[in-house]
Amino acid sequence: DVKVTQSSRYLVKRTGEKVFLECVQDMDHENMFWYRQDPGLGLRLIYFSYDVKMKEKGDIPEGYSVSREKKERFSLILESASTNQTSMYLCASSSSSGLAGGPLFFGEGSRLTVL
Amino acid sequence: AQSVSQHNHHVILSEAASLELGCNYSYGGTVNLFWYVQYPGQHLQLLLKYFSGDPLVKGIKGFEAEFIKSKFSFNLRKPSVQWSDTAEYFCAGPSQDNQGGKLIFGQGTELSVKP
Numbered sequence: 320d321v322k323v324t325q326s327s328r329y330l331v332k333r334t335g336e337k338v339f340l341e342c343v344q345d346m347d348h349e350n351m352f353w354y355r356q357d358p359g360l361g362l363r364l365i366y367f368s369y370d371v372k373m374k375e376k377g378d379i380p381e382g383y384s385v386s387r388e389k390k391e392r393f394s395l396i397l398e399s400a401s402t403n404q405t406s407m408y409l410c411a412s413s414s415s416s417g418l419a420g421g422p423l424f425f426g427e428g429s430r431l432t433v434l
Numbered sequence: 435a436q437s438v439s440q441h442n443h444h445v446i447l448s449e450a451a452s453l454e455l456g457c458n459y460s461y462g463g464t465v466n467l468f469w470y471v472q473y474p475g476q477h478l479q480l481l482l483k484y485f486s487g488d489p490l491v492k493g494i495k496g497f498e499a500e501f502i503k504s505k506f507s508f509n510l511r512k513p514s515v516q517w518s519d520t521a522e523y524f525c526a527g528p529s530q531d532n533q534g535g536k537l538i539f540g541q542g543t544e545l546s547v548k549p
Contacts, residue, residue: 350535350536352536354539359443359541359542360541361440361524361539361540361541361542362524362526362539362542363539364536364538367536369535377536378538409477409478411478413535422468422480422483423478423480423526423535423537424480425470425477425478425479426477427476427477428477
C-alpha cells in the first residue's frame with residue numbers, strides 16, 4: 320500500500336510563528352501536493368511539485384511556500400502564521416502526470432490551529 | 435476556469451435508503467474522474483475512478499458512478515446505504531492544464547446515515 324506520512328497530526332501555533340509541515344511518501348511518486356481542507360470549501364490546492372526542486376503554485380499559494388529537496392519529501396512552510404491559516408492540511412502524492420491526472424494518495428492530515 | 439461542483443452539502447438518509455450524490459465538472463476535454471471518501475477521523479480514500487471505457491464504474495463497498503459526458507456529470511450511487519457509510523464524499527477531476535497530474539475537488543457532501 321502507498322503510504323503518505325505527515326509529520327504532525329495536530330499543531331497549535333501563535334500568530335507570526337513560522338510553521339513547517341512535513342510530508343513523506345514511500346512509493347517513489349513524482350507528483351506531490353499540498354491542499355487545505357475547510358468546511359464547505361472542499362479541498363483547495365496550495366502548491367504542488369512534479370519533480371525534485373520543482374514547485375508550482377496552486378489556487379491559494381499566498382502566505383505559503385514549499386520545499387522539495389528529495390523526491391519522497393515535500394514540505395509546506397508558513398513563514399508567518401495567521402489566524403486565517405487555521406485549517407486541515409492534506410498532503411498527497413501520485414505517479415500520474417501529463418493529461419491523466421490522479422489518482423492521489425493522501426496522508427492523514429495535519430490540523431493546524433493559529434491563535 | 436474549469437470546476438467541479440457537488441450539488442448537495444449535507445444529505446441525511448435512513449439505513450437501506452438509496453443514495454445518489456451529484457457531481458458536475460466543467461472541463462470538456464479528456465477527463466479522469468474520481469470519488470473520494472473521508473470517514474470520520476480518517477484520511478481521504480479513493481472510492482472509485484473513471485479513466486475511459488465503460489461509463490458505469492464500480493468502486494469499493496458497493497458504490498458505483500456513471501459518467502454522462504453529455505451532461506458533464508459523474509454521480510455517485512449506492513442502492514442501499516449502511517450506517518457505516520456516514521462520511522464526507524468528494525468528487526474530483528483534472529485541472530484544465532493537467533499540469534503535474536493535479537486534481538480539483540468539489541466542495542464535498544456530508545452523508546449522515548441514521549440507523
